[in-house]
Amino acid sequence: MRKYVIMGVQGSGKGTQSQLLAADLDLVHISVGDIFRWNVQNHTKMGAQVRRVMAAGELVGDDLVESVVRSRLTEHDWNFGFIIDGFPRNRPQTEFFLESYDIDAVIVLDLPDSEVRRRVLNRRVCPTCGINYNLIDSSPKVAGQCDSCGMQLVTREDDTEEALAVRLRTYHDKTDPVLELFRRKEYVITVDARPAPEAVQAEIRARLGLPPAKDSADAEEARSA
Numbered sequence: 001m002r003k004y005v006i007m008g009v010q011g012s013g014k015g016t017q018s019q020l021l022a023a024d025l026d027l028v029h030i031s032v033g034d035i036f037r038w039n040v041q042n043h044t045k046m047g048a049q050v051r052r053v054m055a056a057g058e059l060v061g062d063d064l065v066e067s068v069v070r071s072r073l074t075e076h077d078w079n080f081g082f083i084i085d086g087f088p089r090n091r092p093q094t095e096f097f098l099e100s101y102d103i104d105a106v107i108v109l110d111l112p113d114s115e116v117r118r119r120v121l122n123r124r125v126c127p128t129c130g131i132n133y134n135l136i137d138s139s140p141k142v143a144g145q146c147d148s149c150g151m152q153l154v155t156r157e158d159d160t161e162e163a164l165a166v167r168l169r170t171y172h173d174k175t176d177p178v179l180e181l182f183r184r185k186e187y188v189i190t191v192d193a194r195p196a197p198e199a200v201q202a203e204i205r206a207r208l209g210l211p212p213a214k215d216s217a218d219a220e221e222a223r224s225a
C-alpha cells in the first residue's frame with residue numbers, strides 16, 4: 001500500500017505525474033481540483049458553490065474541501081494506495097489530513113514562477129479525459145483535439161493572467177508553509193519539474209525507491225537485447 005501527496009505550483013505537472021504513477025502502480029489518483037471541475041461542468045449544487053471562487057483563482061473553503069477528501073477516501077477503492085493532488089493547500093487542511101491518514105511521501109514538483117506563466121497560459125485540457133496538453137511542447141496531434149478521445153480541448157476557466165496571479169500568490173502564502181510542516185516529518189522529496197515529463201517521472205521513481213516505469217523498463221530491455 002502506497003500513499004502519496006503531490007504538490008507544486010500551478011502548471012508544475014502534478015496531474016500528469018500523478019496519472020503516470022497511478023497508472024503504473026494501480027494507485028487511485030485523487031485530484032480535488034478535478035472533483036470540483038466535474039461538479040462545475042455537471043452543474044451540481046457543489047459546482048454552483050465553488051465556480052466563482054475557482055474562476056477567481058481563490059481557495060475553496062476548508063470545510064467543503066475536507067468533506068470532499070474524506071468522502072473520496074472513505075470510498076476505499078484504493079487497494080494499492082492513492083496519490084492525492086492539490087491537497088492539502090494550507091495549514092488547517094494539513095492538520096486535518098495528518099490527523100486522519102498516514103502518508104509515505106510528499107512529492108514536491110519544483111518550478112520557477114517564470115516558467116509557470118509560460119506553461120499555464122498555454123495549457124489546454126480535454127474536458128472528458130482530463131488529459132493536459134501544452135501548446136508549446138506537448139501539443140495534440142490534431143490541433144484543438146484530444147489525442148485519446150478526439151474531444152475539443154478547452155482552456156481552464158482559471159488559466160488566465162488575473163487568476164494565475166492570485167493562484168501563485170495564494171500558493172506562496174498558504175501552501176509553502178504546508179511544505180514546512182511536512183518537511184519536519186521528513187516525508188518530502190523535491191524534484192525539478194523543468195525536464196520532460198518522462199524524465200521527471202523517472203526522477204520521482206528513483207527518489208521514492210520505485211522500479212522504473214514499465215514502459216521505460218521495456219524500452220531498456222529492447223535496447224539491450
Ligand code: AMP
Nearest residue numbers: 032033054057058059060065086087089
Ligand atoms: P487545481 O486543479 O489543483 O489547480 O485546483 C483548481 C481550483 O480548485 C483551485 O484554484 C481552488 O479554487 C480549488 N481547489 C482545489 N484544491 C483545493 C484545496 N485543497 N483547497 C482549496 N481549494 C482547492
